[in-house]
Amino acid sequence: MQRIARAWGQVTSVNRDTLLLIPLGEGRLSRNTAPDKAEGAMKQLELEALTGLVPDGASVVIPVSRSGVAMAATRALIARGVKDLHLIAAPTAGIQADMLIGAGCVDVMESAGITLDEQGQAGRFVAAVKSGAIRLKDTTCPALVSGLQAGEKGIPFMPMRGLIGSDLLANRPDYRVIDNPMADGGDPIVLLPAITPDIALFHAPLADRFGNVWIGKMREMMTMAHAAKTTLITVEAITDDDLMQDPLRAPATIPALYVSAIAKAENGAWPLGLEGCYPPDQPALVDYAIAARSDDGFATYMAGAFGKAAE
Amino acid sequence: MDYKSEELLICVIARLLDGIGHVAVGVSSPIPGSAALLQRALSGGETQVTVLNSEHLQSLNDGTGELFDRAAQGRIGAFFLSGGQIDGQANINLVGIGAYPQQTVRWSGSFGSAFLYYVVPRVILFRDEHTRRTMVETVDFISAPGLSAPGVYRPGGPYALVTNLGAFAFDKDRARFRLTSIHPGHSLEEILDNTGFTFDHDPSPPTTQAPESDRLTLLRGAIAQEVADPYPKFAKAVFDC
Numbered sequence: 001m002q003r004i005a006r007a008w009g010q011v012t013s014v015n016r017d018t019l020l021l022i023p024l025g026e027g028r029l030s031r032n033t034a035p036d037k038a039e040g041a042m043k044q045l046e047l048e049a050l051t052g053l054v055p056d057g058a059s060v061v062i063p064v065s066r067s068g069v070a071m072a073a074t075r076a077l078i079a080r081g082v083k084d085l086h087l088i089a090a091p092t093a094g095i096q097a098d099m100l101i102g103a104g105c106v107d108v109m110e111s112a113g114i115t116l117d118e119q120g121q122a123g124r125f126v127a128a129v130k131s132g133a134i135r136l137k138d139t140t141c142p143a144l145v146s147g148l149q150a151g152e153k154g155i156p157f158m159p160m161r162g163l164i165g166s167d168l169l170a171n172r173p174d175y176r177v178i179d180n181p182m183a184d185g186g187d188p189i190v191l192l193p194a195i196t197p198d199i200a201l202f203h204a205p206l207a208d209r210f211g212n213v214w215i216g217k218m219r220e221m222m223t224m225a226h227a228a229k230t231t232l233i234t235v236e237a238i239t240d241d242d243l244m245q246d247p248l249r250a251p252a253t254i255p256a257l258y259v260s261a262i263a264k265a266e267n268g269a270w271p272l273g274l275e276g277c278y279p280p281d282q283p284a285l286v287d288y289a290i291a292a293r294s295d296d297g298f299a300t301y302m303a304g305a306f307g308k309a310a311e
Numbered sequence: 312m313d314y315k316s317e318e319l320l321i322c323v324i325a326r327l328l329d330g331i332g333h334v335a336v337g338v339s340s341p342i343p344g345s346a347a348l349l350q351r352a353l354s355g356g357e358t359q360v361t362v363l364n365s366e367h368l369q370s371l372n373d374g375t376g377e378l379f380d381r382a383a384q385g386r387i388g389a390f391f392l393s394g395g396q397i398d399g400q401a402n403i404n405l406v407g408i409g410a411y412p413q414q415t416v417r418w419s420g421s422f423g424s425a426f427l428y429y430v431v432p433r434v435i436l437f438r439d440e441h442t443r444r445t446m447v448e449t450v451d452f453i454s455a456p457g458l459s460a461p462g463v464y465r466p467g468g469p470y471a472l473v474t475n476l477g478a479f480a481f482d483k484d485r486a487r488f489r490l491t492s493i494h495p496g497h498s499l500e501e502i503l504d505n506t507g508f509t510f511d512h513d514p515s516p517p518t519t520q521a522p523e524s525d526r527l528t529l530l531r532g533a534i535a536q537e538v539a540d541p542y543p544k545f546a547k548a549v550f551d552c
């Protein structure tokens with residue numbers, strides 16, 4: 001906490017009791033009621049209440065493993081036994097998706113790549129592909145970025161170069177090819193349907209008490225929040241400052257009107273890192289990668305992980 | 312001057328980057344990444360290097376999509392791709408083996424290949440395992456094709472293939488690889504034995520040029536320190552830093 005306070009200015013030292021002092025909304029998500037209604041008061045929730053807003057069967061967009069993955073929230077989702085998620089990686093994923101797949105929470109995996117990076121293959125993902133336990137929507141990185149951009153613009157599709165002649169395109173009946181209408185005939189180009197996820201779920205360094213969330217260089221979080229119907233964010237800390245009034249931080253801040261709810265989760269990206277806050281816990285990532293290679297290893301790991309969390 | 316096989320490959324790839332303005336490299340590609348950093352040093356600052364997802368070798372700040380936008384504009388001169396399988400038409404497979412989707416072998420996925428292969432002018436394929444398992448006649452799944460049908464927008468594509476055994480150029484007109492050199496200690500027969508596709512070659516292809524001593528000195532000094540940022544394990548293993 002102190003380290004983050006130094007990095008991002010004054011931080012409100014909150015605990016579970018003082019959280020209640022911050023005004024809560026009606027407990028309903030504004031974009032689920034009236035699309036044009038901005039948040040009145042920030043919805044600050046406990047972690048379990050935040051993840052409780054992810055219904056079974058929801059489409060959930062998640063960020064790359066480098067930074068901003070809501071791992072504490074992921075463990076809470078698994079503990080709750082969420083089912084039939086349609087995970088959308090923006091545009092690749094790692095331990096978060098692998099863990100959710102291994103725990104039986106995922107129906108559809110839409111991504112350009114699932115990897116544990118230096119630790120190698122994502123064992124539960126590979127096992128689920130081989131057993132047919134998940135449905136795949138394989139694609140390429142910029143197609144996911146473009147689809148989310150169409151979602152945030154409120155347009156039905158985005159055209160994109162590439163893909164033609166690939167087996168990715170051959171296996172995506174939702175992608176279309178048309179001739180470029182701006183050319184004098186010919187010039188085929190792929191149209192990607194807009195992606196408007198039910199939920200965007202990620203972790204950020206800092207929120208303020210108004211519900212604005214500072215994301216630093218993680219610009220893709222902004223696109224995710226713009227495109228999703230509901231945005232749920234866990235944060236390391238909450239400041240009394242108004243981030244939108246700070247000219248240095250405001251351009252890297254998601255305005256509160258996109259933020260459906262936040263929950264405080266210190267070290268909320270662990271065992272992954274959070275850029276500028278803490279690095280990945282490499283030994284813990286190695287432990288997971290080894291465990292995920294087998295059904296038994298994964299089961300033992302998860303039992304241990306939840307035992308540890310309960311202590 | 313003695314050198315390691317990694318140092319040879321770095322120097323081979325760096326030569327292929329001559330004249331490139333902006334080269335992008337994946338975060339899990341230490342040999343191409345080192346080659347890009349070597350070329351940057353040799354270019355006197357003409358060549359820019361972006362290592363995707365690295366903390367410091369980042370010249371972009373507008374999120375995941377920015378690199379792809381820049382590539383689509385033609386402003387990324389060179390990129391590297393690999394494949395669990397690479398075939399004789401330069402098709403690459405990053406998805407898996409067997410009937411899709413329930414494959415018997417599954418890899419990570421196609422990442423940016425099905426876009427960057429089309430728009431980056433000089434795509435260098437790199438694979439440090441040259442066997443009939445990786446160099447196949449026909450890939451099981453096309454993550455990205457080596458060639459496109461006439462009329463498909465395709466300013467980019469395969470330029471070269473570098474493996475642990477040799478270096479190839481890709482001839483788009485003939486839709487075939489041509490062996491350009493054999494790395495020291497290897498032979499044409501060994502390459503033929505270990506390649507599942509046919510390719511063009513001279514009767515006695517030349518031996519790959521050994522790393523120049525001044526480049527080795529540069530590589531082991533300043534470049535090794537730069538390499539250690541995005542590729543710490545590799546820098547420790549190869550340069551002991």
